[in-house]
Amino acid sequence: xxxxxxxxxxxxxxxxxTKTFIISLIITPIIIISFSILPSILFKxxxxxVEVIGLIDTxxxxxxxxxxxxxxYKLPDxxxxxxxxxxxxxxxxxxxxxxxxxKKVQKNLIEGCLVLxxxxxxxxYAEYRSKTIGNFKIVGRLEEALSSIRxxxxxxxxxxxxxxxKYFQNKVSVDQLKVEEGGNVSDQDFLTTFFMSIIxxxxxxxxxxxxxQMLVRSMIEEKSSRLIEMLIxxxxxxxxxxxxxxxxxLLGLTQIFIWVLIGISLVAxxxxxxxxxxxxLPMLLYFILGYLFYSSLFVGIGSTVxxxxxxxxxxxxxxxxxMLPVVIAMPAIQNPDLLITKIFSYIPLTTPTVxxxxxxxxxxxxxxxxxxxxxxxxxxxxxxxxxxxxFRIGILSYGSKPTIKEILQWIKE
Amino acid sequence: MLIVNNLxxxxxxxxxxxxxxxxxxxxKIFGLLGPNGAGKTTAIRxxxxxxxxxxxxxxxxxxxxxxxxxxxxxxLPEERGLYKRSKVIDVLIYFASLKNINKSDALSNSDFWLKxxxxxxxxxxxxxxxxxxxQQKVQLIAAIMHNPQLxxxxxxxxxxxxxxxxxxxxxxxxxxSEGKTIIFSTHQxxxxxKLCEDILLINRGKAVSSGKLSDIKKNFGGNNIxxxxxxxxxxxxxxxxxxxxxxxxxxxxxxxxxxxxxxxFLKKLIGKIEINHFSIIEPTLNKIFIDRIxxxxxxx
Numbered sequence: 001x002x003x004x005x006x007x008x009x010x011x012x013x014x015x016x017x018t019k020t021f022i023i024s025l026i027i028t029p030i031i032i033i034s035f036s037i038l039p040s041i042l043f044k045x046x047x048x049x050v051e052v053i054g055l056i057d058t059x060x061x062x063x064x065x066x067x068x069x070x071x072x073y074k075l076p077d078x079x080x081x082x083x084x085x086x087x088x089x090x091x092x093x094x095x096x097x098x099x100x101x102x103k104k105v106q107k108n109l110i111e112g113c114l115v116l117x118x119x120x121x122x123x124x125y126a127e128y129r130s131k132t133i134g135n136f137k138i139v140g141r142l143e144e145a146l147s148s149i150r151x152x153x154x155x156x157x158x159x160x161x162x163x164x165x166k167y168f169q170n171k172v173s174v175d176q177l178k179v180e181e182g183g184n185v186s187d188q189d190f191l192t193t194f195f196m197s198i199i200x201x202x203x204x205x206x207x208x209x210x211x212x213q214m215l216v217r218s219m220i221e222e223k224s225s226r227l228i229e230m231l232i233x234x235x236x237x238x239x240x241x242x243x244x245x246x247x248x249x250l251l252g253l254t255q256i257f258i259w260v261l262i263g264i265s266l267v268a269x270x271x272x273x274x275x276x277x278x279x280x281l282p283m284l285l286y287f288i289l290g291y292l293f294y295s296s297l298f299v300g301i302g303s304t305v306x307x308x309x310x311x312x313x314x315x316x317x318x319x320x321x322x323m324l325p326v327v328i329a330m331p332a333i334q335n336p337d338l339l340i341t342k343i344f345s346y347i348p349l350t351t352p353t354v355x356x357x358x359x360x361x362x363x364x365x366x367x368x369x370x371x372x373x374x375x376x377x378x379x380x381x382x383x384x385x386x387x388x389x390x391f392r393i394g395i396l397s398y399g400s401k402p403t404i405k406e407i408l409q410w411i412k413e
Numbered sequence: 414m415l416i417v418n419n420l421x422x423x424x425x426x427x428x429x430x431x432x433x434x435x436x437x438x439x440x441k442i443f444g445l446l447g448p449n450g451a452g453k454t455t456a457i458r459x460x461x462x463x464x465x466x467x468x469x470x471x472x473x474x475x476x477x478x479x480x481x482x483x484x485x486x487x488x489l490p491e492e493r494g495l496y497k498r499s500k501v502i503d504v505l506i507y508f509a510s511l512k513n514i515n516k517s518d519a520l521s522n523s524d525f526w527l528k529x530x531x532x533x534x535x536x537x538x539x540x541x542x543x544x545x546x547x548q549q550k551v552q553l554i555a556a557i558m559h560n561p562q563l564x565x566x567x568x569x570x571x572x573x574x575x576x577x578x579x580x581x582x583x584x585x586x587x588x589x590s591e592g593k594t595i596i597f598s599t600h601q602x603x604x605x606x607k608l609c610e611d612i613l614l615i616n617r618g619k620a621v622s623s624g625k626l627s628d629i630k631k632n633f634g635g636n637n638i639x640x641x642x643x644x645x646x647x648x649x650x651x652x653x654x655x656x657x658x659x660x661x662x663x664x665x666x667x668x669x670x671x672x673x674x675x676x677x678f679l680k681k682l683i684g685k686i687e688i689n690h691f692s693i694i695e696p697t698l699n700k701i702f703i704d705r706i707x708x709x710x711x712x713x
Contacts, residue, residue, distance in 0.1 A: 225494020
């Protein structure tokens, strides 16, 4: 026991002091949080400039209406967001009008040009020409304006009061509420909680990859310098393995602790609503157990590799497995009863991340939580046992990488 | 006293160690010799309790190997290396703690040995900042600082300059005078010849020669002389008494048949050529090593 603690203390203190650890500790959450917050910040931002938009309408009936529709969009300083100019001159034909408009766009005289085909008829359609594609905001607004004008014209033709248009434009909205276990209804913002899951999954992945690599690297160092022989002539392989696992787990817990502090300060600073932390307890459990599971896996695998390249290959594969929930996230949200997500919830390799996702996008029964957690705990115990067997022989075999067959033989011994 | 009886270790189907028996007496250096791949490392690992033998027994000071055994053995592996990014004193305390030495003893022992090997100034430096020789000294300290009863040194002298080699030799000899049991594994026959009293020469897992070095030399036999002369060595071919000779730049080593007395042979030589040097030589361990290994390879 004393030696286990000595190994654990050494592994923990020597790794906690490394630059890699400190960097991963601080940089990882910063990167992940900025990745998840940045898009929403960028999306909300209004274009600060007045945009000049040309209109080619050979029927010349749309200009005033369009100008009226677009005048509702204002810049923060109160000026109009869009200024519409008429590019349809009687003298020129349609093709010429389009090519002059293209030139104006090219010379940055106008932001873009709206070209109407079959104006005045029911089958009107349009194209928006600009230097870039992906102007979702302006195109959306133009579509809305054109549809509304088309509807208004039809109503006038049929002799119906256009005031009814206002009534058409007001849509009925549907709010999403999640029914929690026990019948409570939570009004948490779906996007926030979804991002919360993704953040947890990314953090777990980064942590497993970082600490796994650190562990394997130090084991390669011990193996290549034959330090391992001095170690196991002082303590049993089991003591060494247990010590390493404890040290690594403490390292992980330190990381989690500091990240939780960061999380709390984000809530305190009201960057993240507290509702995002509704499921924090089971989430932390899955997180910690997931970390332990992968750590015990790494100890076994790590003892069989001899070079950094081999180690990198293995960590890459494992991190891909960890990324799986991000791939199945969308189908899982749309259809939480999907069989495949249920199956992945019970495979220890994917349990932590898939459950981290499911906890926030659907209501998972307590039975399922208890079941998956027990499977996870059980597999940690089994993997540790197997890893110990591989470790015992793996640390003493140098040279070529052992084959799966050889490793199976080690386990049997 | 370490007693090894009928030690066998089989990996898959290869007999890495094939029925080795030997006794290592305290206060003496025991040389474990053999070519690369002879099974020395496997033998050492079984003695260290790192791997379990297929059969055979190992008894140290009357007791079979148990858990406590870990704390009284010291091992310096052949290939050297330490935790490069850690501080010297931290590494030493870690290794001491694995031998159940408490921190205050570990600190005082470390300082004692660092001072003795003249590297106390590097105590708080990182291992990677030290020269290769000094790193090896640190590793040697890690192997001996818990005052082990049984010390296994695998090529302890490689990588040291002559001055440091002398220091290490003195250190080993001081352990000897304290009555410790030391196993010394090496390829450097000249060093083994100087330091070891008993040796075990193994090849392909089997014992080739074992016992007191002086007895082995006597039994190896050979009527060997060394001469130096002026002129061509072609004349040696006419003597039927010569089994074989090795010509070196400054002298020639000759193995004679057992019947002829060296001084009689000298008389025969004097008429033929001008002799500058004549001496009777006993076989070197190096020669015994090469001949015995070749013999065992030939017989196998």
